[in-house]
Amino acid sequence: MKKFAKSLISAAVLTAAVASVSAPVQAADKLLLKTPIAFGSHLPALGTPIVWVADQLKIISGGNVRMKIYEPGKLVSPKEILDAVSSGKVNSGYATAGYWQGKIPAASLFSAVPFGPEAGEYMAWLYYGNGMTLYQEMYDSSGYNVKVMPCAIISPETSGWFAKPIEKPEDLKGLNMRFFGLGASVMEKLGVGTVQLPGGEIFGALEKGAIDASEFSQPAIDQRLGFHKIVKYNYFPGWHQQATIFELLINKDAWADMSKSQQALIETTCKASITNSIAEGEAMQFPVMEKAKENGVHIRYWNETMLNTFQTTWNEVAAEKSAADPFFKKVWDDLSTFRKGYDLWEANAFLPRATK
Template identity: 60%
Template sequence: MPVLGTTIRYIADRLEIASGGMLTMKVYEPRELVPSLESLDAVSAGKVDASYSASGYWAGKMPAAPLFSSVPFGPETAEYLAWMFEGNGMKLYQQMYDDAGYNVKAFVCCVLSPETSGWFARPIESGDDLRGLKMRFYGLGGRVMEKLGVAVTLIAGGEIFQALERGVIDATEFSLPTIDQQLGLYNIAKYNYFPGWHQQATLLEMLINGDAWESLAPDQKMLIELVCRDGIVRSITESEGTQFKAMRENADRHGVHIKTWPPQMIDLFRSTWDQVVKDECAANAFFKTVYDDMTQFRENYDLWEKTAFLPRN
């Protein structure tokens, strides 16, 4: 699968080459070793050495986890990575796992560009059109949709097409246009909405069992860190360099209507997100700590962004 699948295999190949064969990583397909949503526990317990996923799937275990994966109306790729690696992001990220008792070492190893905002069977023109829909939605964006009256469920990517086909869900979001195209979502849902307000950038993680990590020599640890950074660069270039082709093919070959949310819908999503984040901060102290830290970084970054970059429009 583009980006999602190619990045971890790229990392495995680079790791073996760079280590002269001393470090190897065999990549298994999802659910081949353990169920996808049980991988964190499996790595922590040492049942598997490592996993590749997104921290947003652990929201039920650690409420702040989605903040290290994607944030509605959150930072784009460069700003997100700047907070993670130059701000306090990585420190807070590892602290989250440590404080929750997980025996893992956490790495960011892949970044997805903005995702599509959803695939629908009919046009969505107002909040009323969302109410009552059954929709697959990921992370904190799913909390926004729930407040808007959507019945949200989290389904693994490989199960989405069947769920749409059987009517288990009415609509879905999943990932980039290239990835959604491979899932064949265009066969059922012909209205594809942008921008992905819920996931302007998505960080994917590699978790390594803590004991396995500590057993490595310092040069081996450094090599894994460097190869993960290389995976980030590779994922960004693949994400950015391939989406326009998929969008054109979806429209020209598959009859997909590429739609842009009108300003009033973006305003609705944003105001609802403001309510969600207020609730989450009140409910969980560590969520508030992480979100406040990210917000402070973004406020500082804003001076640079507004001064240094050309306007987009």
């Protein structure tokens, strides 16, 4: 992605940082993180980052810090991960905060936000703005006994697979569509009926006609799930998810029992995973898109009318959700203020697309 590529953390710096905490961990008590995950570990950029984290924890700690991964539904269903970690049923879990928006309205702001921020800006707000303070406050104030840390991020998703071209807002009315997070609220205001299905159920729902269209993730992931076999019009850009954050949740009591070295090892490995996951996701999309025509796929870019409609509708949704929930407003106002400041840097520092 154009901006985040300029701000990737140096691999050498990460290696040194991880190495600096590894020696003390080897002398500490052994730790096993039992970690149910929300996305199959076979899915690139969605499930693979946490596998990478588990591998690195074992290597860096000399086997004293281990993570045992449980595939979706094997120990805990994806939608139950937050409650399971909070209650201590498991001591950790890997998901995305947008899964909890039904319980915590602001949660989706820490997952993916329509019309940005992109990955670099998102990370800047989280790590060097007020983002992480608000992220933890959200869980604390909602009564969840969890420690949260970002542990992966991916760049833009596609914004939908459709059976026919969508040229004007009226073409959306009456469609039933799988859609995620805050973008679903936008689509609903435009007359779309939305459901949030897990990735493994989308193909079957399309095949049976239970849904007419779907968004899920990036081209390399969607291709593995076979959407192109049923619906042939794939739309870009991913206005609803310009970047998506994935979180590692750890039970707070379990976190408090860890040594400082163990805590630092986990946090640093998750930061390294941010780099690894964005690089993995960025590297694998264009080969899949190049082969899309062979599968009969029509890659479309939303026309100006549609993009303006999506953005205007999102502004309405953000205002409504801010009015309905004080903490959503608190986070949204803080993120918006940060982004207004960031605009000065962005407008002057980066080349416009047309000159690249």
